[in-house]
Amino acid sequence: MKYVLTFIAAGSLFLAVPAFGFGGIVYSLQDTSSKQQPDTAKVAPPDSTKKAEADSVKKKKADEPSISDKVKSSTKIDGLFTLYRDTATASLQLYLTKDQLDKDFIYQSFSMGGPTALYLNQNMIRDTWLFSIRKKNDRIEFLRKNTSFYYDPNNPVSKAANADVAEAIFHSEKIAAHDSSGYLIPVDGLFISNKLDAVKPVIPPGVPPTAVFNLGNLNTGKSGYDTVRSFPGNTDVVVSLAYENPAPLNGGGRDITDARYVTIKMQHSFLEVPQNSYRPRRDDPRVGYFGAQVDDLTSVSPTPYRDFISRWHLEKKNPNAKISEPVEPIVFWIENTTPLEYRPIIKEAGEKWNEAFEAAGFRNAIVMKEMPDDADWDPADIAYNVIRWKSSSSPSYGAIGPSFFNPLTGQILGADITVEWKSGAGTPVMDDLFNGGTGTPAAAPWENPAEAIAPQEVYLHHSQVNRMALCNLSNELSMQFQTGLAVVETLDADMGEARKAETVREMHKQFLYYLIMHEMGHTLGLNHNMRASQMLSPDQLHDTKLTRKVGLQGSVMDYPAINVSRDRKKQGDYYTTKAGPYDIWAIEYGYTPFSPEEEEKGLNRILSRSTEPQLAFGNDADDMRSPGKAIDPRVNVNDHSNDMMAYGEERFLLVNDMMPKLKDRFSKPDQSYQELLQRYGQLNRQRADMANAISRYIGGVYVDRSFVGQKTDSKPYTPVPLETQKKAMDLLGKYIYAPDAFEVDYPLFPYLQPQRRGFNFFNGTEDYKPQNTFRSLQVNTLSHILHPTTLSRINNSSLYGNEYPVAEVMQDLTGYIFDADLNGSVNLVRQNLQTDYVAALSGILEAKTGYDYASKAAALAALTDVKTKLTGASSGSDIQTTAHRRNLLFLIEKALSVNKS
Numbered sequence: 001m002k003y004v005l006t007f008i009a010a011g012s013l014f015l016a017v018p019a020f021g022f023g024g025i026v027y028s029l030q031d032t033s034s035k036q037q038p039d040t041a042k043v044a045p046p047d048s049t050k051k052a053e054a055d056s057v058k059k060k061k062a063d064e065p066s067i068s069d070k071v072k073s074s075t076k077i078d079g080l081f082t083l084y085r086d087t088a089t090a091s092l093q094l095y096l097t098k099d100q101l102d103k104d105f106i107y108q109s110f111s112m113g114g115p116t117a118l119y120l121n122q123n124m125i126r127d128t129w130l131f132s133i134r135k136k137n138d139r140i141e142f143l144r145k146n147t148s149f150y151y152d153p154n155n156p157v158s159k160a161a162n163a164d165v166a167e168a169i170f171h172s173e174k175i176a177a178h179d180s181s182g183y184l185i186p187v188d189g190l191f192i193s194n195k196l197d198a199v200k201p202v203i204p205p206g207v208p209p210t211a212v213f214n215l216g217n218l219n220t221g222k223s224g225y226d227t228v229r230s231f232p233g234n235t236d237v238v239v240s241l242a243y244e245n246p247a248p249l250n251g252g253g254r255d256i257t258d259a260r261y262v263t264i265k266m267q268h269s270f271l272e273v274p275q276n277s278y279r280p281r282r283d284d285p286r287v288g289y290f291g292a293q294v295d296d297l298t299s300v301s302p303t304p305y306r307d308f309i310s311r312w313h314l315e316k317k318n319p320n321a322k323i324s325e326p327v328e329p330i331v332f333w334i335e336n337t338t339p340l341e342y343r344p345i346i347k348e349a350g351e352k353w354n355e356a357f358e359a360a361g362f363r364n365a366i367v368m369k370e371m372p373d374d375a376d377w378d379p380a381d382i383a384y385n386v387i388r389w390k391s392s393s394s395p396s397y398g399a400i401g402p403s404f405f406n407p408l409t410g411q412i413l414g415a416d417i418t419v420e421w422k423s424g425a426g427t428p429v430m431d432d433l434f435n436g437g438t439g440t441p442a443a444a445p446w447e448n449p450a451e452a453i454a455p456q457e458v459y460l461h462h463s464q465v466n467r468m469a470l471c472n473l474s475n476e477l478s479m480q481f482q483t484g485l486a487v488v489e490t491l492d493a494d495m496g497e498a499r500k501a502e503t504v505r506e507m508h509k510q511f512l513y514y515l516i517m518h519e520m521g522h523t524l525g526l527n528h529n530m531r532a533s534q535m536l537s538p539d540q541l542h543d544t545k546l547t548r549k550v551g552l553q554g555s556v557m558d559y560p561a562i563n564v565s566r567d568r569k570k571q572g573d574y575y576t577t578k579a580g581p582y583d584i585w586a587i588e589y590g591y592t593p594f595s596p597e598e599e600e601k602g603l604n605r606i607l608s609r610s611t612e613p614q615l616a617f618g619n620d621a622d623d624m625r626s627p628g629k630a631i632d633p634r635v636n637v638n639d640h641s642n643d644m645m646a647y648g649e650e651r652f653l654l655v656n657d658m659m660p661k662l663k664d665r666f667s668k669p670d671q672s673y674q675e676l677l678q679r680y681g682q683l684n685r686q687r688a689d690m691a692n693a694i695s696r697y698i699g700g701v702y703v704d705r706s707f708v709g710q711k712t713d714s715k716p717y718t719p720v721p722l723e724t725q726k727k728a729m730d731l732l733g734k735y736i737y738a739p740d741a742f743e744v745d746y747p748l749f750p751y752l753q754p755q756r757r758g759f760n761f762f763n764g765t766e767d768y769k770p771q772n773t774f775r776s777l778q779v780n781t782l783s784h785i786l787h788p789t790t791l792s793r794i795n796n797s798s799l800y801g802n803e804y805p806v807a808e809v810m811q812d813l814t815g816y817i818f819d820a821d822l823n824g825s826v827n828l829v830r831q832n833l834q835t836d837y838v839a840a841l842s843g844i845l846e847a848k849t850g851y852d853y854a855s856k857a858a859a860l861a862a863l864t865d866v867k868t869k870l871t872g873a874s875s876g877s878d879i880q881t882t883a884h885r886r887n888l889l890f891l892i893e894k895a896l897s898v899n900k901s
Contacts, residue, residue, distance in 0.1 A: 064177070065177050066177060067095070067177045067184050070084075070184055073086055073087055074086045074093065077228055077229065079230020079232060080230060080231065080233060080234055080272055081095070081235040082097075083235065085225070090224055092191065092228065093184055093185065094184070094185055095184050096133060096140065096185070098181060098182050100133060101134055101135055102132060103133075104131070104132050104408070105131055105132065105133075105270050105272065106131075106270070106271040106272075106407065107268070107270060107271075108404050108413075108414075109268055110125055110266070110269070111123075111265070112226075112238060112380065115213060115252055115256060116253065116255060117213050118215070121400075121418070122390060122418070123379075123380060124400070124402075125402040125414075125415075125416060128404045129407060130147055130273075136172075138175055139172050140172070140173050140175060140185050141171070142169065142170055142172070143169055144168040146168075147294070147407045147408060149295050149297050150294050151297055152296070152299070170195050170196070171195050173186060188220075192223045192224070192225075196268050197266060197268070199215070199264060199266065209249045210249045211250065212250060213252040213253075215245065216245025216246075217243065217244060217245070218241060218242070218243055222242035222244075222263075223239065223241045223242045224240055225239055226238040227378075232272075235270045236268070236382070237269075238268075239265070240264070241263065241264050241265075242261070243262050244260060245259060245262075246260060267380060271413065273408065274409075274413070276411075277315070278409055279599075280409045281308060281309050281311060281590060281599075281603075282307065283305075283307035283309050284589070285705050286610040287585075287607070287610070288526060288528065288557070288619045289309035289310060289311070289527060289586070290309070290405075290526075290527050291308050291405075291525070292308055292310075293305070293307045294306040294307055309410055309525055311411070311591060312524070313328075313411050313412075314326045314330070314357075314362055314591055315328075316361065316362070316593060319593070323358055323362065323363050326365055329364060329366065329367045330366050330385070331369060332368050332385045332387055332523075333379070333384055333386050334347065334369070334371060334386075335379050335387060336370075336371045336372065337388055338388070338419075339389065345509055346387060346512070347370070349512065349513045349515075349517050349520070350366055350368040350387075350517075351366055351368055352513070352517055353365075353366045353517065353579060355584065356587035356588075357591060359588040359592075360590070360591035360592040361591075362591065382414045385416060385523070386416050386417070387416075387417040387418075387516070388417070389418075389419050389421060390418060390420060390421065391421035399418065399419040399420060399473065399474035399519050400417070400418055400474075400519065401415065401417040401418075401519030401522040402415065403415035403523045403525070412525060417519045417520065419474070419515070444782070444783050444840065445783055445786065446786060446840045446842075446843030446844050446847065447843060449788050449843075449844075449847045449850025450850055452628060452789070452850060453789055472559075473515070473518050473519070473559055474515055474519075476637065476638060477511065477514065479685055480560075480562035480638070481562060482678075483562055484507050484564050484574055485504060486662075487654070487658065488500055488503055490661040491657065491658065491661075492568055493661075507575075510574050510575040510576075511574070511575055513575065514575040524587070524590075526583070527557070528558065528623075529554065529617050529618065529619060530559065530619060530623040530635045530636060531618035531622070531634050531635045532553045532554035532557065532558040532580060532616070532617075533560040533640045535550075535554040535580070535613065535616070536641060536642065537642055537643060538647050538650065542563070542565050542572030544572045544573055547573050548577075551580035552580075552640075553576055554614050554615065554616060555579075555580045555582040556580060557582075557583065558637075560576075560638070561639055561640045562574055563575065563640060566654045566657065580614070581614035581615060582616070585606070589603065589606045611704075611706045611711055618703070619635075622635040624784075628789040631701040631703065632701060633693070633697045633700040639690075639693040644693055645694065645727045645731060648693060648731060651690045652687065652731070659744045659745055662676060662679055662680060662683075663676060666679050672753065673751050673752065673753040673754075674754060676751060677753065677768070680745075680748060680752055684773055684777070688776070688777055691736050691777055691780070692780060694731050694732060695728065695732060695781040695784050697720050698720075698725050698728050698784075698790075698804070699790045699793050699797070701797055701802075702717070702719075703717060704718070717800065718801065719797040719802035719803075720802075721803075722804050726812075729812050732781055732816070733815075736777055737778060737817055738816070738820060739821050739826075741829075742770075752770075753768070775829075775832045775833070775836070778833045782836065786840050788847075791852070791854075791858075792851075792852050792855070795855065805858075806854055807862075809858070810841070810859065811861075814837075814862050817830075818834060818866060818869050818870075819869070822872075822874070825877045825878050825880075826881045826885075838863070838891050838895075842891060842894070845896075845898075863892055863895060863896065866892060867889065867892045867896075870885050870888055870889055870892075873885060
């Protein structure tokens with residue numbers, strides 16, 4: 001028996017047949033298996049009816065507007081996509097040819113100006129993804145494509161490719177007109193919106209609305225188009241988007257004219273997917289490139305990854321030559337906004353990368369050109385790779401060098417480098433570095449262990465967490481550079497003004513070399529290598545015969561401490577000015593051309609060298625700049641040399657040498673004490689960098705990522721030797737925790753006065769608060785050593801070689817923090833340190849989650865030890881010391897009683 005399923009609106013007349021209904025729709029099942037249909041059903045309509053129907057269709061088509069009718073008041077813009085811009089309303093329409101339907105294109109967004117707090121700086125490369133356009137009924141739909149998965153076409157499972165991947169239709173528009181070749185649609189709703197690149201950040205849960213600047217809501221009536229241009233390979237639409245927030249709870253920075261009304265500029269670019277001979281190159285964990293992660297869902301391998309790196313498409317003019325010029329070199333234009341005196345340095349720095357490309361078989365792969373003042377092209381045109389110079393009031397970065405690539409293959413399609421004036425000039429980006437008034441430590445892990453060990457979520461829009469857009473080198477580099485200037489001013493005072501000026505010029509040249517080479521490295525596809533600064537010994541760092549041959553470090557992709565010598569007669573280069581051994585090797589891996597048959601063998605040959613010490617690699621995911629983060633202390637920022645104990649101690653002594661001379665050198669006639677305050681903050685930043693780097697060796701584990709079968713004597717994980725861990729603890733005890741650690745600073749405190757500007761002291765007192773500075777230095781090191789992740793690692797690594805148990809770590813901390821002043825007065829700095837330490841032990845003891853059993857046991861033993869020491873201590877020579885010790889005993893008894901209960 002056959003049934004016909006008929007849908008009849010509820011309430012309509014229907015035949016009396018078996019039926020059932022749901023939600024206002026009646027579903028009728030009609031038996032058609034044995035009944036003959038009436039003959040009238042087979043009778044054709046009369047000719048008059050046919051003619052009437054045909055005339056109706058013709059009239060309907062005649063009434064439909066043609067494309068020429070729709071665009072008669074518009075200017076036509078030809079290119080990859082054809083656009084029509086209305087000359088009266090500025091409204092935009094898009095004409096799609098039929099062969100552009102169901103075809104892949106690349107979307108790329110750029111911020112062209114907006115609040116720096118939201119990473120909307122000018123020419124910031126943001127979002128890249130694949131999309132296609134399809135016709136569905138009377139509408140045109142724009143779909144974002146998912147490129148995260150691969151399916152082997154020879155595997156039957158590939159027939160179900162992306163079956164469970166959610167479709168993303170980001171825009172749909174009704175067809176306004178059509179012809180035999182294509183369709184016309186209005187696109188104001190696409191571009192004057194947040195549908196392409198959502199520029200608004202998501203406020204994290206629990207963060208008060210006053211803490212984050214909020215754009216508010218888009219006002220489409222006040223938004224519009226700035227520039228619309230189209231070329232054969234790309235179409236660019238630049239829009240001004242006006243946002244309104246009637247009652248802003250955060251006024252933003254000084255770059256916000258009125259927080260209620262903020263206009264930003266965005267460039268939306270549609271690009272043709274390149275059709276060329278480029279082949280994706282696989283990623284490898286032993287070398288650091290940006291790229292994409294792709295999972296092979298038809299593989300049974302334990303590593304079913306088809307990850308590829310991002311790199312430019314270089315082909316040899318002479319494929320048979322060992323070294324050949326490329327068919328198309330990588331060309332960078334130095335924008336005419338760049339200071340004249342810096343242009344030759346930037347050109348030289350960029351061309352320094354050609355040494356690395358020669359190892360890959362290319363001569364003159366990098367070409368640097370200067371943009372003439374009368375250039376007829378726009379630096380924002382993605383056809384040009386530009387190094388630009390700009391000046392923002394509150395830059396979120398000092399210099400940045402991102403690129404964007406084809407999400408299907410990794411081929412880099414464009415890149416820009418932007419340098420902020422303050423960073424490029426090496427001047428402080430902040431008015432007050434390491435200010436004692438705001439230098440209180442961040443939330444300590446023992447205050448909320450569960451939060452301390454929770455995965456760190458990023459609540460910015462995904463385009464803003466592009467790793468290339470998070471480079472903060474220039475800010476770090478400029479602060480290091482300022483330290484170098486302070487060293488020259490204080491310790492080289494007797495060399496004469498002319499020679500001193502020449503020294504500073506050379507230091508700044510090396511600084512700019514490093515800055516440009518680092519950012520250009522990003523545009524070539526390289527990510528950070530935070531282990532590269534470990535290449536040389538402390539003594540080798542000042543041997544210019546060596547460093548100018550191989551470099552100061554393995555790579556320019558690190559964040560190194562400035563190379564200054566305490567012995568000024570032995571000063572070498574301040575920064576490396578050439579591609580390091582790792583850089584040359586990494587470019588060789590990424591860019592050496594191989595035939596398809598030879599590629600895997602050739603890549604493995606290059607990768608087999610990864611165990612060479614000069615080629616050591618570790619990126620941001622591995623670095624230990626934050627408490628409790630990562631495990632290998634050699635992968636860090638603002639460190640230097642393969643002996644951080646010796647290097648760190650020399651830097652502590654260098655800072656202490658300089659402190660007594662700061663006031664005389666930086667208290668200048670007819671000026672405020674602002675510069676003195678800044679220099680003092682910069683030197684404390686050096687202390688913090690050294691203390692943080694040294695503290696990471698306590699509980700650290702060395703990582704070796706070599707593959708099975710490579711030549712290496714190292715295991716994948718090797719705990720830091722006991723001797724090194726003990727030395728690190730001793731240095732912290734001497735230069736950070738000791739009663740006299742900062743006594744050399746005390747004479748400066750009455751002079752550390754910030755310059756008044758209007759009412760800038762309205763929200764707080766202006767006096768410098770040194771106890772906050774020192775407390776921050778001390779607690780930040782304790783936050784790492786006593787972090788639940790660090791203590792857990794110390795316990796776990798005891799099972800494979802660590803000889804420094806948690807109980808001994810805490811025993812040593814207790815000795816360094818309490819023993820020196822048990823028989824006398826405790827100064828304010830030590831009172832804070834001792835109180836924070838007791839609070840840390842109590843927090844560990846009382847924690848419900850986060851800390852393991854061995855750590856809790858060690859904390860209990862340490863608290864008991866402190867109690868015993870305080871009970872046997874002298875009464876103290878002053879009333880404040882007595883009050884302090886009574887408070888500590890009270891806190892300890894409270895923690896112990898809670899633990900008993």
